[in-house]
Amino acid sequence: MxxxxxxxxxxxxxxxxxxxxxxxxxxxxxxxxxxxxxxxxxxxxxxxxxxxxxxxxxxxxxxxxxxxxxxxxxxxxxxxxxxxxxxxxxxxxxxxxxxFDDSIAEYVLGVVIAFAKDLPRSLELQRQRRWQHRESERVAGRRALVVGTGPIGRAIARLLRAAGLDVSGMGRRARGEDPDFGTVHASADLVRVAAGFDYVIAVAPLTDETKGMFDAAAFAAMKPSARFVNVGRGELVVTDELVTALRAGEIAGAALDVFDTEPLPVDHPLWTLDNVVISPHMSGDFxxxxxxxxxxxxxxxxxxxxxxxxxxxxxxxxxxxxxxx
Amino acid sequence: MxxxxxxxxxxxxxxxxxxxxxxxxxxxxxxxxxxxxxxxxxxxxxxxxxxxxxxxxxxxxxxxxxxxxxxxxxxxxxxxxxxxxxxxxxxxxxxxxxxFDDSIAEYVLGVVIAFAKDLPRSLELQRQRRWQHRESERVAGRRALVVGTGPIGRAIARLLRAAGLDVSGMGRRARGEDPDFGTVHASADLVRVAAGFDYVIAVAPLTDETKGMFDAAAFAAMKPSARFVNVGRGELVVTDELVTALRAGEIAGAALDVFDTEPLPVDHPLWTLDNVVISPHMSGDFxxxxxxxxxxxxxxxxxxxxxxxxxxxxxxxxxxxxxxx
The missing domain is CATH 3.40.50.720 (NAD(P)-binding Rossmann-like Domain)
Structure with a gap:
């Protein structure tokens, strides 16, 4: 005005x-x-x-x-x-x-390393005072797909790459030679390309096109060793199908900061799955x-x-x- | 031969x-x-x-x-x-x-981000099915002191710097312009310089000079908000004095992968301190x-x-x- x-x-x-x-x-x-x-x-x-x-x-x-x-x-x-x-x-x-870009990127790298180093299990064993050596995974060289090519997705891509991961992006349209992502796959190809990644990170805006894009077919297409990270919106995910995929071992774990119902209801099965890390919509809130x-x-x-x-x-x-x- | x-x-x-x-x-x-x-x-x-x-x-x-x-x-x-x-x-x-260099470096970055993002508390709240939003810390711009300038310390320094931390080193002799550390402080100056750092990471070899270097005086010199990470040897630390410092809030937390007695005895107080992350000498074991x-x-x-x-x-x-x- x-x-x-x-x-x-x-x-x-x-x-x-x-x-x-x-x-x-x-x-x-x-x-x-x-x-x-x-x-x-x-x-x-x-x-x-x-x-x-x-x-x-x-x-x-x-x-x-x-x-x-x-x-x-x-x-x-x-x-x-x-x-x-x-x-x-x-x-x-x-x-x-x-x-929120850089703060969310730090959160994502944190949960990626936490999965690789089995940190949630270390904390659980600590609670039980149990000394139980395990071998852990390397982070460098693992492949991450960042679904969402806005500024938060770009910050995530840059930080994961700095930590040695091999990063690709996913957006509305496929393209190559992106400065942050290198290759950007088209969202429509999620099921086709998902098997190539160790970490799949959801940070797309919630639109008619992206709503529910992470469904049974998407999780089935991922590696059994893959971890799913959601720092976008809960409604990007068909939550019941994520729960089913986690229970069936179709993917190895999930770190979820957002949910289709927030706060997450106290009786929700996600609270109790031992391969899930839940945080209360706080990943960006420094x-x-x-x-x-x-x-x-x-x-x-x-x-x-x-x-x-x-x-x-x-x-x-x-x-x-x-x-x- | x-x-x-x-x-x-x-x-x-x-x-x-x-x-x-x-x-x-x-x-x-x-x-x-x-x-x-x-x-x-x-x-x-x-x-x-x-x-x-x-x-x-x-x-x-x-x-x-x-x-x-x-x-x-x-x-x-x-x-x-x-x-x-x-x-x-x-x-x-x-x-x-x-x-072990790069694997240990990934572990260290993982616990640094876990502290900043309050991940142990998120997992504890998750166990209680409690939705409790908290503000978290940024990682970028925080200052880390890597005590030990061998190849593991160098890998840690490079990875922390890649994640945006401001890193210095500490070795037997002070020097400047180190390619990985920039400034390297002398171990003898630990108490004098400790207050300048948000994370103090122990990865020095265990020698007559380094044994017990992390003692009451060292912890008292650190910021109350500082976290101590030990991926070197348990005997670098006077463990009782670390426990006292953690209980008194002289430092904010510790992530410990090594201990002067391993396995850590089941009745050891470290198991139960809520600002401590314990892992069983596995940080490098990919x-x-x-x-x-x-x-x-x-x-x-x-x-x-x-x-x-x-x-x-x-x-x-x-x-x-x-x-x-």
Missing amino acids: IGTEIPVLAVLCGDRRPPDMDAVEAAAEIRYTDEKGLPDALRGADALFVYDFLSTAVPGAWHAADRIRWVHIASAGVDPVMFPELRESDVVLTNSRGV VGWRNTLVEVFADNFARWRDGRPLRNVVDKQLGYVPSGH | IGTEIPVLAVLCGDRRPPDMDAVEAAAEIRYTDEKGLPDALRGADALFVYDFLSTAVPGAWHAADRIRWVHIASAGVDPVMFPELRESDVVLTNSRGV VGWRNTLVEVFADNFARWRDGRPLRNVVDKQLGYVPSGH
Whole structure:
């Protein structure tokens, strides 16, 4: 926007208000709200900051958004706001691309090495005070497929390669000579190429095309020694089929940071499989991440106030920020 | 040796005979033995292969070694054969330098990331089916001190640096501009420099100078947020003082692969400290390591038969293979 009017900004945050909002507060009328108050907060608002990025309340409150022109979400994945009314509107959508890249990459390398060195078993034996020598796997030379060629996938590819793994990518379209991935396979070829990899890492955006792409056929196509890592979205996976594949030994293990239902229900079978590592949607959340998320938003807010181009503009047809933007 | 005589080779291996010994067996009279039979096996033997590298039986049997000219040990650390009679003799001692370097480096990077990402706690919460989000630490930019500048320490330094850590080394003498470490501090300065590091990694050879170097004063000098990693020898550490430091919160955690008593006794307090990761002296033992150890020995055996220079000749005064040899 350009003008002298003070804009009205709705901030969906529930009880946990974003830190470091002073600069934004000085330049906007801010309506901090929880899910229940969202329709009232949206009525007459110019922009919406979805700070509570796990909330699914935006579609249901959207009927009240009578003058919104910009929505920003404090996450990399934009699937919680990918509903038809927003998608087909002129509202500009931006995300927090870049904040989580390197932290998630470190998490992925950590679980890869943990699998190779049998660290979960060492911790279990330690609990039992049992000294039981095992041989471990090398990491260098193992092959990893990173499914998702956005900035997080690229950071993962670079770090795994630095640790000696042989990395390929998977995206919408096949291509060669990618600077981070070398070869990029097409997602449509997952079942055909999966057998070639020791680690398959899911970090694709959740779209109509990627939803459920890791299903029984995909797991059956992987090596029995393969490990599956999900740092993308739970809905990329047909969870029941993953459980079946793990129980049947079709793959050797999984490290899961995201789930189709979060928190993972207490009676879910994934909790108890001994070849699974579960973490509670935290792989990217380094100390200081909330401040960084607000920095990214505040930078875009200043741009929006000044009429300058926004950063991280989502292609609402693709469902993510296209590369090079 | 050079000559037409068939040499006699004693192999200390207990019940577990080394694999892939065909080439050596074709060129020597081999006496496979356990600790009890070692004196008889040594009597009249030309060479000794200490395949059971954790055995401490060699000094007690050495009185029977009446014509030994070469001892090879299937490990990087040579402390089990660093007794005065061997040290002061003309017997050549070689080790298995190089076999474990990259595997141990992967283990070290794995525990560093596991600490940063709070992986042990995630596994404990998983056992309790508890979903509890925590913020995690970044790995990139953290400072690591690798104590020990041999080939294993160098492999650790290179891999940690590849993962974005800022790495320094510590050796007998201070020096700058080292290709792997940049700055190398002198061991004598441990207490003075320890406060500058987030991770302190012990991989020094066990010698009179390094024994017990990680003591109360060293741990007190480290940051309260520091983690200590030992992949060298248990005796580098004053274990009781490490336990005290961990309990007092003088350091934040430890990952220990080696102990002054192995197996670690079942009633040892280290088993139960929740900021400790214990593994049973396995960090270097990748699938295939036993074959690789025999390859290294067999190569040296062929050299010895032919009168060619041996690889990995230990400086018996230093207690390790000097760099550049």
